[in-house]
Structures are given as C-alpha cells and as structure tokens.
Amino acid sequence: MALSDSDLTEIEKVLTAEEPAGPVFAELRKRFPALSWTQCDASDVTEAPFRTYPRYDVHLLDTADHCAHITSDPGAATGVILARRSA
Numbered sequence: 001m002a003l004s005d006s007d008l009t010e011i012e013k014v015l016t017a018e019e020p021a022g023p024v025f026a027e028l029r030k031r032f033p034a035l036s037w038t039q040c041d042a043s044d045v046t047e048a049p050f051r052t053y054p055r056y057d058v059h060l061l062d063t064a065d066h067c068a069h070i071t072s073d074p075g076a077a078t079g080v081i082l083a084r085r086s087a
Contacts (some may be wrong), residue, residue, distance in 0.1 A: 003060070003074035007032065008051075011080075015053045024056070036061065036079030050074075051075055057083040063084050 003011075014027055029037045041059045042049075047070045049057035061079035062071040071077060 003077045007073060012051070012053070015056050015058070021048060024072075026054065028080070028082065030082075033086065036063065036075070037082065039082045039084065042083040042085045045070075049083065052085075055085055057085060059083060 010031065011028065014024060014031070025037065025039045038061070045057065045059055047059060050060045050072055051058045059081035060071050060074060060077040062069055062073070062076045063078045063079055065074065068079075070081075
C-alpha cells in the first residue's frame with residue numbers, strides 16, 4: 001500500500017492532536033489496517049525519520065523486496081515505524 005498525501009495528512013492529525021481520543025498506535029492501526037505498524041522508542045532507530053512530531057518520529061518501511069528497509073518514499077511504503085520521542 002502506498003501512502004498518499006491525504007494518508008500522511010491523516011496520520012499527522014492523529015499524531016499532533018492535543019488530546020488524543022485514545023491510544024495513538026491503536027488508532028493508526030485501525031485507520032490504516034493495510035499497513036504494517038511497529039512501535040518503539042525513538043532511540044531504537046538510527047535512520048533519519050521521514051517526519052518528526054513533538055511526541056513521535058515516523059519512519060516509513062518498505063518490505064516489498066527480500067529485505068525490509070527504511071525508505072523516504074511514501075509510494076514504496078508498506079509499513080510505518082512509530083518511534084516515541086522522550087518528553
């Protein structure tokens with residue numbers, strides 16, 4: 001599943017909401033069930049994030065080839081790593 005501009009905007013709205021309606025990770029998995037979602041601490045990922053928000057870094061994951069890798073191309077993204085930033 002490629003990520004469209006509207007998908008990225010929707011993800012941004014969830015991640016930047018002042019008062020999230022519930023757990024952010026669960027909400028994103030519910031809204032984008034075709035994507036693979038992984039959560040971790042931001043310090044666990046050494047690659048530069050695709051986008052950075054106050055509480056999270058977003059890394060795009062491409063699993064189309066033999067080995068999964070971080071990508072900066074939303075059109076190639078099959079998953080998202082949601083990396084929680086320290087407060």
